[in-house]
Amino acid sequence: MDETNIKSLDRLTNEFSRLPGVGKKTAARYAYFIVTGSKEQAEGFADAILEAKKSVRFCKNCGNFSDGDLCNICKKRGEKTICVVKEPKDVLAIEKAHSYTGSYHVLHGTINPLANIAPKDIKIAELMQRIAKGQTEEVILATSPDVEGEATAMYIASLVKPYGIKVTRIAQGLAAGTQLEFADEVTLTRAIADRKEV
Numbered sequence: 001m002d003e004t005n006i007k008s009l010d011r012l013t014n015e016f017s018r019l020p021g022v023g024k025k026t027a028a029r030y031a032y033f034i035v036t037g038s039k040e041q042a043e044g045f046a047d048a049i050l051e052a053k054k055s056v057r058f059c060k061n062c063g064n065f066s067d068g069d070l071c072n073i074c075k076k077r078g079e080k081t082i083c084v085v086k087e088p089k090d091v092l093a094i095e096k097a098h099s100y101t102g103s104y105h106v107l108h109g110t111i112n113p114l115a116n117i118a119p120k121d122i123k124i125a126e127l128m129q130r131i132a133k134g135q136t137e138e139v140i141l142a143t144s145p146d147v148e149g150e151a152t153a154m155y156i157a158s159l160v161k162p163y164g165i166k167v168t169r170i171a172q173g174l175a176a177g178t179q180l181e182f183a184d185e186v187t188l189t190r191a192i193a194d195r196k197e198v
């Protein structure tokens, strides 16, 4: 993408191009959209970014997005069933399917020796603290069916099982390598309903 040599416009394009999945061309289109739109629209956009950044944090219990200490799911649902996922967007994907009524635990990553991500680098210790409270009857491992997701699921299973808690893995209705967020609602519902004990 050629620079326009208008410093502020190039800067805006550059910022948009940092967004995941946004290339230079799309970034330029976004930047033009902003500069050719109304002042109110631009202010609303900028304000929404700052407001979200200021108010959204992670739930102290499960690691999901929250605007307070505890997220809305942890406030309402108990610790009886905990569904373990990689990222907050996986919680959104499963919630959208409206079939799961338990709590979640967001790992904020998966174990990946090649990228130097060890168990201590993701929120496994936090999960174990929840389990140690003794209220949990089942842990559902819902990390993606890729190499890292499987390795992470098996590692967590080995930690949780000694507590005598039922550990299940979501069914492989999801094709290997499928990211949870891209699975449709029917597939996700079935993957959870057909979970297998590990």
Ligand SMILES: [Zn+2]
Binding pocket: 059, 060, 061, 062, 063, 064, 070, 071, 072, 073, 074, 075
């Ligand atoms: Zn929570």
